[in-house]
Amino acid sequence: MRRISRPTRPIDSLLSSSSLSRPRIPSSPCRVALTPCCRLLPTAAFSTSPRHNGILDGKKDKRKDQAFIRKWQKRLLGDSEPIGSRVDPYDPSSPIRISAEELGEEQEVVGDSELGEDYEYEPASTWDTVDSEGNKGTLEIIGGELWQRKMQEWHIQERHLNYMTLKDEAERNQAIREWYREAKELKIPIESREEARRWLLAGIAEWSDEDAFAPGDKMTGEGPLYAAFRRAVVEVHMLSQNGYDPSKMAYPSLEDNVAAIDCVRLENTRNGTLRISYTESARREILRDILPAQEDPTKIDWTLAEVDSAQEVDEVPDDALEVVDEAVKMESSGKKAASAAAKPPIKAKPFDFMSNRPVPRTKPAVESPPPAAEVMETPTVVELEPVPSPAAELEASATASSEAVAAMQTAVRDTIERLAAQSITVQKPTDPEPAMTARQERELIEHTKLRDWNIKFAISKRLLQLTGHRMSDPFLGSSSTLGFLFAHLVATTSYPAKPLHEQIANSTPLTALPNVTIHAKRLTPLDKEKPLGRFKVIEYALRERGLPLYGSLDPTEDSVVKRKNPQSLWKDHIGLYKKFMKQAEEAREQIEREEREEEEEEEEWLRDIDERVEEGEIRPGTAEEAEAVAKEIGVKK
Amino acid sequence: MPVAALRTLAKPQNGVGAFILQCKRLDFHYCDWAGSSRGMVDFIKRDLAKFAKQNPQIEITISPRPHRHPVIKGHYINGMDKPVCVRNMARAEIMEKANLLRNASGEKLKRVNKPVTSLNESVRGIWSPFHGAKIQI
Numbered sequence A: 001m002r003r004i005s006r007p008t009r010p011i012d013s014l015l016s017s018s019s020l021s022r023p024r025i026p027s028s029p030c031r032v033a034l035t036p037c038c039r040l041l042p043t044a045a046f047s048t049s050p051r052h053n054g055i056l057d058g059k060k061d062k063r064k065d066q067a068f069i070r071k072w073q074k075r076l077l078g079d080s081e082p083i084g085s086r087v088d089p090y091d092p093s094s095p096i097r098i099s100a101e102e103l104g105e106e107q108e109v110v111g112d113s114e115l116g117e118d119y120e121y122e123p124a125s126t127w128d129t130v131d132s133e134g135n136k137g138t139l140e141i142i143g144g145e146l147w148q149r150k151m152q153e154w155h156i157q158e159r160h161l162n163y164m165t166l167k168d169e170a171e172r173n174q175a176i177r178e179w180y181r182e183a184k185e186l187k188i189p190i191e192s193r194e195e196a197r198r199w200l201l202a203g204i205a206e207w208s209d210e211d212a213f214a215p216g217d218k219m220t221g222e223g224p225l226y227a228a229f230r231r232a233v234v235e236v237h238m239l240s241q242n243g244y245d246p247s248k249m250a251y252p253s254l255e256d257n258v259a260a261i262d263c264v265r266l267e268n269t270r271n272g273t274l275r276i277s278y279t280e281s282a283r284r285e286i287l288r289d290i291l292p293a294q295e296d297p298t299k300i301d302w303t304l305a306e307v308d309s310a311q312e313v314d315e316v317p318d319d320a321l322e323v324v325d326e327a328v329k330m331e332s333s334g335k336k337a338a339s340a341a342a343k344p345p346i347k348a349k350p351f352d353f354m355s356n357r358p359v360p361r362t363k364p365a366v367e368s369p370p371p372a373a374e375v376m377e378t379p380t381v382v383e384l385e386p387v388p389s390p391a392a393e394l395e396a397s398a399t400a401s402s403e404a405v406a407a408m409q410t411a412v413r414d415t416i417e418r419l420a421a422q423s424i425t426v427q428k429p430t431d432p433e434p435a436m437t438a439r440q441e442r443e444l445i446e447h448t449k450l451r452d453w454n455i456k457f458a459i460s461k462r463l464l465q466l467t468g469h470r471m472s473d474p475f476l477g478s479s480s481t482l483g484f485l486f487a488h489l490v491a492t493t494s495y496p497a498k499p500l501h502e503q504i505a506n507s508t509p510l511t512a513l514p515n516v517t518i519h520a521k522r523l524t525p526l527d528k529e530k531p532l533g534r535f536k537v538i539e540y541a542l543r544e545r546g547l548p549l550y551g552s553l554d555p556t557e558d559s560v561v562k563r564k565n566p567q568s569l570w571k572d573h574i575g576l577y578k579k580f581m582k583q584a585e586e587a588r589e590q591i592e593r594e595e596r597e598e599e600e601e602e603e604e605w606l607r608d609i610d611e612r613v614e615e616g617e618i619r620p621g622t623a624e625e626a627e628a629v630a631k632e633i634g635v636k637k
Numbered sequence B: 001m002p003v004a005a006l007r008t009l010a011k012p013q014n015g016v017g018a019f020i021l022q023c024k025r026l027d028f029h030y031c032d033w034a035g036s037s038r039g040m041v042d043f044i045k046r047d048l049a050k051f052a053k054q055n056p057q058i059e060i061t062i063s064p065r066p067h068r069h070p071v072i073k074g075h076y077i078n079g080m081d082k083p084v085c086v087r088n089m090a091r092a093e094i095m096e097k098a099n100l101l102r103n104a105s106g107e108k109l110k111r112v113n114k115p116v117t118s119l120n121e122s123v124r125g126i127w128s129p130f131h132g133a134k135i136q137i
Helices: A016-021 A029-039 A060-075 A144-159 A161-165 A169-187 A193-207 A222-241 A260-261 A280-290 A309-332 A370-378 A391-421 A438-445 A452-468 A475-477 A482-493 A500-504 A508-512 A525-532 A535-546 A557-562 A567-616 A621-633 B035-046 B049-052 B091-103
Strands: A266-270 A274-277 A514-519 B023-030 B060-066 B070-077 B082-087
Touching: A016 A161, A029 A482, A060 B091, A144 A266, A222 A266, A222 A274, A222 A280, A222 A438, A222 A452, A222 A482, A266 A438, A438 A482, A452 A475, A452 A482, A475 A482, A475 B023, A500 A508, A500 B035, A500 B060, A508 B049, A525 A535, A567 B023, B023 B035, B023 B091, B035 B049, B035 B091, B049 B060, B070 B091, B082 B091
Parallel strands: A514 B060, B023 B060
Antiparallel strands: A266 A274, B023 B070, B070 B082
16 A cells, blocks of 8 residues: 655655655656655654654664554554554564554553562461461451451450449559550550550440440330420520520430429410520529530520521510510419529610511500519519529629619510500419429420421430430421421331231220131231131141142252241241151161161171181182082072 | 913022122231321221121121232122222222122123113013014015
8 A cells, every 4th residue: 555645744844755755757857856866865854754764774673663653653643543554463573563562552550469479378277367475377367457456456345344334443543454455465556554545435435335325225105205305395495595506515414304394384375486484593403404514504604695597586576575474474473483683684686677577556555554563573572592602693693683674674665565466365463373284285385386497406416315216307307396396206216116917906896896807917828728627638638748838849948047937837847847857867877777787797797707717617619619509599690 | 271370480589588798708908018008007997897897797807918009809609709909099998999899799890781681571572573563574
């Protein structure tokens, strides 16, 4: 094939390769004259034709040359086969014979193995992975040395689990020392005893349930569950109202402070928000338990932190109302009378443009004197509950009270305006409030709307800690009210549900009827034949022929194990099979025994004969005699 | 000669003298796990007792059929049985199906083209081309 030359490039010299390489019929004598001398000139810097590379010497150069060509062809044209590549492979100059290295192609370099080049596989002689001295044994472990070491550590930590039960300081130090020594023996890199202690505790944390977030035993029963639910709700709302993020709380204490939480009253307001009323001491007690131990409750900043706008939408319509109602109610119930002074001062809230609360257009007559007078009186009332706190606290609360009074006056005015527009029955101060049962309370708060995701999450987190039950995300998402949330909690505890036959087994209507039969298991064809009486006949026939009653013809031990309910299907058959196998084995043993006996007899007889031969009583017979005897007996040959 | 009476036997008809319900047994199968059995489970818990009491002549069995759709199977005196799948049906719909099976006989479902089904012969006789008005042969 004729090689098609490259078009000339502007950078090329005037006397281009194309004109030279192309075999042209010289048209004019002058041209002919020109060409021979021009041929000698080295031109066409970018030409890859062999002529202009100036190398046409030995074999080696040819190959190099081909390699160079091929390399550039590949770069420019891609990996497609160039024209003229299908050449004779036996030709030493063919491009096929050029190795990849010479072409300059990338070559895969196999990585060095971890074992090294000198590694030779040796089969292990023992089962030991670790020697008695702690050195590596003969049997290799898959997973590597790191895993092996980790496993050793875990085993040691497991052995020292009782560390947490040691009450004596000395005993605990002794345990740490032992652990440190063991770690050193196993060459686990632990530098100090303090590090050893940390390792040990880390291991114990993995194993023990004491520090687990959720308790090991999950709570059951609607009563305890409701108590836990109530507690979670109270704590979460109390924290959020006091400006703490309830979902980020660690809730370290799991001890029941039932008394304080019992004092908290939960109610539902008309627009579906939760109203919590509590005394100051109860609140302090609860917060002291929830908040981290380092934080002294007396030093807590009682001013409300900036509440989220989302929360504010829920709570703003009711806050003022809440305060007034609380004041009224606290006044009425002698036990729970608390000074408004001790309540945290309410920030003057700016007008919320985004909220939907109704703003009364006309200002009705303000009936301030009587309620205001009551409210005015409360700051002077001393706290009934004894407060074991320093005087500074009282001073602080006193100063706060004056601010609180002013704020409360404005709040009262607002609420009375609203109250005038609506019809609300204010509780008579003389009536004592009856104690609410759990059921009543539950009914009350059932319809409390849960719109804030943060609070929902915080409640579910606290519930996990108290009950051990996880609320799944779809349940959390679909619960729009407290009632739903509690129902889902109860549903979680009752999973997995009882099968239907268990549920209706005790129900009298169905079980009492004579024409109704309830089966606990799936009915099989045999279950139809058994009551008819046909099964007896079938069973007899099968046993007669040695066939299996249930299942396939070849019941090996393995197939029995693989079946889902071997007991139910193979109950009869296993016994029969074992019996047959036993019989077969016995028969086999019998045969073997008989054979052995025969052999022994024969051997004895032969020995006997040998003895007699030795003694000379008998002499070995000749072949002819043997033949004669055989004929006599009639043995065929 | 007087007209001899036809010798006939009394033809028994179910319902003329006594009535025997053709359905002798109803099997209710459900699944504890599958969602298509929700209606059936509801029906068994709430309506079946009443149905069984109203039909003391029918033998009723309740048994699980795991990982299958719920089925009501009716067994009849003529030996036939009719299974009806009640997957994803509500309690009331299942009650309808149960009643349907209870009222059925074991016969195969046939389309009836004629307005009257009777054992009696026709009163006016079967038509023939020779016996009619204005026929002249």
